[in-house]
Amino acid sequence: MSGSLARTDRLRALALLSPAYLWLMAAVFLPLSAMAFFSFLSDVPFGGRDWQFTLDNYRAFLETPTYATLLWKSVKLGLIVTALSVLIGFPCAYVLAKVVRGRSREALFLLVILPFWSNSLVRIFSWAIVLRGNGILGSTVDAILPWDVRLNLMFSPTAIVIGLVHSYLPYVILTSYLALQAIDDSLIEAARSLGARRRTILRRLILPLAAPGIIAGAVLIFVPVVGSFMEPRILGGRRGTYYGTVIEDQFVAVFNWPLGAALSFILLAVVLGILALASPAIRRATL
Template structure:
C-alpha cells in the first residue's frame, strides 16, 4: 500500500513540476547552452561566416587588464548599490512591518512597489531630468539655499547608484518585510523587559532574525546590478562604461557575440563563486 501511495505522490509531483521545468528548459537552459556554445567560437555561426572552435574569447579576458578592471568596477558598483539599498530599505521594511497598520500600510506598500510598475527607460530618463545640471534637483536645492550651489549629478557614478537603487530597492524592502513580520512582537517586548536598549535589540535580535530576508534581498539586487548596462549607460554617460555595458556592446554594436558570451559566462562564474563563498554565512543566518 505504502509504495502505491508513494508512487501516486511522485506522479502528482511530476505533474505539478513539469510545466515549470519545461519552461525552464525552453527559456533558460536552451538559450544558455547556445550562448555557452557561442563563447567557444571564433565568430557567429550564421550569415555565412567562417568559424571554428577556440578558447580565444576566454583568453581575451585575461590578455588585457581592461575587462578585469571593468568587472571589478561592476562588482564595486554592485556592493555599493546593495549596501545603499539595504541601508535605505531595511528601516522602511521595519516601518511597514512593525509601525504602520491597516490602510496606511497598504498605501505605503503601493509606493514601494511603484518602481516595478513603471517602464525602466521612463524611470531612468526621469532621473536624468531630475539630476542634470539646472535640472529639477538643482533648482530645488538652489531655491531653498541662499547661496549658489552647482549640483551637477548627471553623468556621475552617483547618478548611476541613485538610478539603480531606485530600480532595485523594492526587492530588499519586500524580503526584509517578510522576515521582519515573522518576528513575534513579544520577542521585542521580552528583550525590553530584560533591560535591553533599542540598539541591543536591533543587533542581537532583529538583525540576526531578519538576516535571511536581508541576504535574500541583497542577492536579488547584487546579481543583476553587477551585470546592469542601461542605468550606467544612460545616467553615467562617458563614465558609464561598466562590465555590463561592454557585454552589451559586443552583442549590439560590435556584433562579436562569442566574446560577449564568454564575458557573460565569466561574470556568471564570478557571481556564483561569490555566492558560494557567502553561503556558509547564509546557512548560519538561517538557523
C-alpha cells in the same frame, strides 16, 4: 518524502511539475547552453560566416586588463548599490512591518512597489531629467540655498548609483519586510521585559532573525547590478563604461557574440564565486 509517494501520487506530481520545468528548460537552459556554445566559437555560426572552436574569447579576458578592471568596477558598483539599498530599505521595511498598521501600511506598501509597475526606461530617463544640471533637483537646491549652487549629478557614478538603488530598493524592502513580519511582537516585548533597550533588541534579536530576508534581498540586488548596463549607459554617459555595457556592446554594436558570451560566463562564474565565498558567513547569520 518523494520516495514514499504512491505511484498515482508520483504521476500527479510529475503532471503538476512538468509545465514549470519544461518552461524553465526552454526559457533558461536552452538559450544559456546556446550562449555557452557561442562562447567557444571564433564567430557567430550564422549569416554565412566561417567559424571554428576556439578559446580565444576567454583568453581575451585574461590578456586585456581592461576587462578585469571593468569587472572589478562593476563588482564595486554592485557592493555599493547593495549596501545602500540595505541601509535604506531595512529601516523602511522595519517601519512597515512593526510600526505602521492598517490602511496607512497598505498605502506605504503601494509606494514601495510602484517602481515595479513603471517601465525601467521611463524610470531611468525621469532620473535623467531630475539629475541633469539645471534639472529639477539642481534648480530646487539652487532656489532653496542662498548661495549659488551648481549641482550637476548627471553623467557621474553618483547618478548611476541613485538610479540603480531606486530600481532595486523594493527587493530588499519586500524580503526584509517578510522576515520582519515573521518575528512575533511578543519576542520584542519579552526582551524589553528583561531590560533590553532598543539598540540591544535590534542587534541581538531583530537583525539576526531578519538576516535571511536581508541576505535574500541583497543577493537579489547584487547579482543583476553587477551585470547592469542600462543605468550606467543612460545615467553615466561617457563615464558609464562598466562590465555590463561592454557585454552589451559585443552583442549590439560590435556584433561579436562569442566574446560577449564568454564575458557573460566569466561574470556568472565570478558572481557565483563571490556568493560561494560569502556563504559560510551567510549560513552563520541565518542559523
